[in-house]
Amino acid sequence: MRYLAKVVGTGAILLMATACAGQDMPTGQPAAGGSSETPAGSVSTPPSESVLPTSPAANPPGKPRLEVPEGSTPVPPNKVDAAALPANYPHEVWTANGGTILNIRAQEGGCGHALGEATEQAGDHVVVNLSETKAQTGQMCTMDIRYPVISVSLAAPLDQRTVVLKTTK
Numbered sequence: 001m002r003y004l005a006k007v008v009g010t011g012a013i014l015l016m017a018t019a020c021a022g023q024d025m026p027t028g029q030p031a032a033g034g035s036s037e038t039p040a041g042s043v044s045t046p047p048s049e050s051v052l053p054t055s056p057a058a059n060p061p062g063k064p065r066l067e068v069p070e071g072s073t074p075v076p077p078n079k080v081d082a083a084a085l086p087a088n089y090p091h092e093v094w095t096a097n098g099g100t101i102l103n104i105r106a107q108e109g110g111c112g113h114a115l116g117e118a119t120e121q122a123g124d125h126v127v128v129n130l131s132e133t134k135a136q137t138g139q140m141c142t143m144d145i146r147y148p149v150i151s152v153s154l155a156a157p158l159d160q161r162t163v164v165l166k167t168t169k
Helices: 002-021
Strands: 093-096 101-105 113-121 125-133 149-153 162-167
Touching: 101 113, 101 125, 101 162, 113 149
Parallel strands: 125 162
Antiparallel strands: 093 101, 101 149, 113 125
16 A cells, blocks of 8 residues: 555656646746747847846835845934833834835744834934734744834934834733
8 A cells, every 4th residue: 555655646746747847937028919939949048137026115014024125224323212122122223215114123033023103203203112913822933033124104204303212012
């Protein structure tokens, strides 16, 4: 019985491999109305433009990512008040979209997810409350710590205001 299962499994794998191997994988999109097939005997040249996917220009608020979005400008350290954060908590802040989006390095772990909200927007400072969602009771989670970049929307550009970072449970 074991021998039969091995033979059937091997046959299925070989069938999938040969089915996939016979397909041509195009490297670019054909022009409108054109054909992607290359005539026999001709040599194809690589496309002049890159076909790599582009990353979105701005990160939607509340959705974490691991990298700082391109075009973000770091907020000077003297304009970031991280005194209320726990020891070893990151306090890196960038602006984007003309200063109306704050990209903040947060901390999350296990099944938790980092969140940020601008709770106060005064003339000289902006208070951002950083929090982390927790896992459901009884759910198994890893014991890792991640440092995603989260985005927080502001009503007006940051300009010369100070960013005050706080955390809540």
